[in-house]
Amino acid sequence: MEKIITGFIAVFLLSFANSVLAEPHIPKPDSFSAISQEQYQEMLEQIQALQEKVETLENYIQAIGRFSIPKEIEFCGQKMPIDKWYVREELDKQLLALSYNRRQVVTWMKRSGKFFPYMESELKRTKLPDCLKYLIIAESSLLEDASSRAGAKGIAQFMKETGRLYNLSYSEFVDERMNFEKSITAAFSHLRDLHNEFGDWPLALAGYNAGAGKVREVKRVQGVGEYWRMLFLNKNGVSTETNSYVYKIIAVKLIFEDPKSFGFLLGEDDVFLTPETKEIVVALSRPTLLTDIARRYQTSFFEIKKLNPWIRGANLGKGTWRLKIPAN
Numbered sequence: 001m002e003k004i005i006t007g008f009i010a011v012f013l014l015s016f017a018n019s020v021l022a023e024p025h026i027p028k029p030d031s032f033s034a035i036s037q038e039q040y041q042e043m044l045e046q047i048q049a050l051q052e053k054v055e056t057l058e059n060y061i062q063a064i065g066r067f068s069i070p071k072e073i074e075f076c077g078q079k080m081p082i083d084k085w086y087v088r089e090e091l092d093k094q095l096l097a098l099s100y101n102r103r104q105v106v107t108w109m110k111r112s113g114k115f116f117p118y119m120e121s122e123l124k125r126t127k128l129p130d131c132l133k134y135l136i137i138a139e140s141s142l143l144e145d146a147s148s149r150a151g152a153k154g155i156a157q158f159m160k161e162t163g164r165l166y167n168l169s170y171s172e173f174v175d176e177r178m179n180f181e182k183s184i185t186a187a188f189s190h191l192r193d194l195h196n197e198f199g200d201w202p203l204a205l206a207g208y209n210a211g212a213g214k215v216r217e218v219k220r221v222q223g224v225g226e227y228w229r230m231l232f233l234n235k236n237g238v239s240t241e242t243n244s245y246v247y248k249i250i251a252v253k254l255i256f257e258d259p260k261s262f263g264f265l266l267g268e269d270d271v272f273l274t275p276e277t278k279e280i281v282v283a284l285s286r287p288t289l290l291t292d293i294a295r296r297y298q299t300s301f302f303e304i305k306k307l308n309p310w311i312r313g314a315n316l317g318k319g320t321w322r323l324k325i326p327a328n
Contacts, residue, residue, distance in 0.1 A: 067095060067262055075250050076129035076201035080228075087228050090244060094251035099262050104141070105255060106266060111142035112256070113271025115155070119184055126188055134252045135205060136187065138245065144180050145309045154178040156187035166190055173287075173317045179310040202227035202246045210242040276327040277307055281320060289315045299325045 069092060073080040081087050098105050119133040139157040140146035147153050151160070154177035160170055166186035168176040176182050187208075194204035194212060206227050207215045218230050232242040255262045282293060290311065291301045305311065307324040 067099065069095070070254075073250065073254070075253065076131050078201055080250065081226075084228065090247045091251060094244060094247045095254065095262070098248075098251055098255060102264070105264060108137050108142060108252070109256070109259070109264065109266050110270060110272050112137075114274050115142050115180070117274065118181065122184055122188055126192065128188055128192060129201065131253055132188065132191055134249045134256065135191070135208065136184070137252050138249045139208075145178055152177075154183045155180055156183040158183060158186065162190070171317075173312055173315070174310050175312050176310050179308075182310075200225075200227070205246050205249060206230070206232070206242050209245045210240065214242070275307070277324040278327045280323050280325055282316070282323055283320045284316060284318055287315050287317050293323070297325055 069082065069088060071082065073082050073091075080091075082091070115136070116133055119136065120130060123130050123132060136142065136155060140155045142155065144155045145153075146155060146157060148157060152158060153175060156177070158166070158168060158177045160177075163170065163177045163183075163186065166189055168179070168182060168186055170176065191204055191208060194207040195201060197212060198204055198207065198215065203215055203226075210232055214232065218232060219225060222230060224230055227246055230243075232240045234240050255264065259266060280297060290304050291314070293316070294301050294304055301314075303326055304323065307326070
């Protein structure tokens with residue numbers, strides 16, 4: 001209903017703007033002695049600027065839900081079997097859903113400016129496909145403190161057990177699943193291991209979502225080796241999110257690579273940037289309140305918690321800690 005109302009409002013605004021902007025309604029200077037030539041010219045320029053905005057809005061509305069799926073799609077160096085009707089329909093479904101969920105997609109685009117540079121550098125360093133960064137959007141919407149009902153936490157959504165396998169510490173004081181840099185490094189290492197096992201990126205992504213054990217089980221029981229022909233079911237026989245998981249990641253990639261084709265108008269200045277920080281090394285001989293640490297380094301409890309979301313509570317235990325604080 002909200003989408004329908006929004007559509008009616010947009011159509012009304014366009015109709016109203018076009019009626020107002022029609023040239024015959026523009027008063028001529030000789031009709032109003034109080035209006036000078038300069039004022040009249042200024043009015044024309046303002047109306048022309050508004051007309052351009054209306055045209056942009058018209059193009060924006062027309063782009064919503066009107067897109068063409070490429071005839072060939074490559075993801076992480078592998079061709080997607082887009083010629084299969086079930087593959088094409090599911091991808092279309094995901095693209096359409098994201099096209100109408102504009103607030104969420106724009107938020108992802110804004111956050112990407114803050115997080116993608118580090119991800120891209122890590123993927124390049126480890127010689128992994130750049131497209132894997134879109135998995136992080138599907139996992140957490142680029143939220144460092146994301147939490148799921150199943151117990152996964154952080155921007156890469158690790159469970160405690162899997163996190164420990166990739167050196168993410170968990171204790172009374174810290175939860176490194178919410179340390180952006182460490183969890184991203186761990187996530188890409190996990191994806192590399194999954195790819196080494198399955199030899200296929202879609203299956204590796206499915207394994208990240210459902211677990212490697214589940215992928216092995218589906219391969220064995222259903223006798224297929226391609227993600228596109230697998231059906232993931234829970235213990236009650238109900239379809240799980242893994243069936244659409246890879247499609248969603250590919251849909252995100254397509255939109256991010258060509259946002260205008262999907263009606264997304266976002267400038268370079270609209271994205272969030274990584275805050276300027278400096279690292280400090282804090283040696284503590286006993287448990288210490290973050291407020292005391294903040295005072296020592298002329299910052300605040302708020303900024304320490306925001307820049308170091310992996311700190312679980314209001315204090316840190318005995319030991320040596322590396323913290324981020326504002327650069328200035």
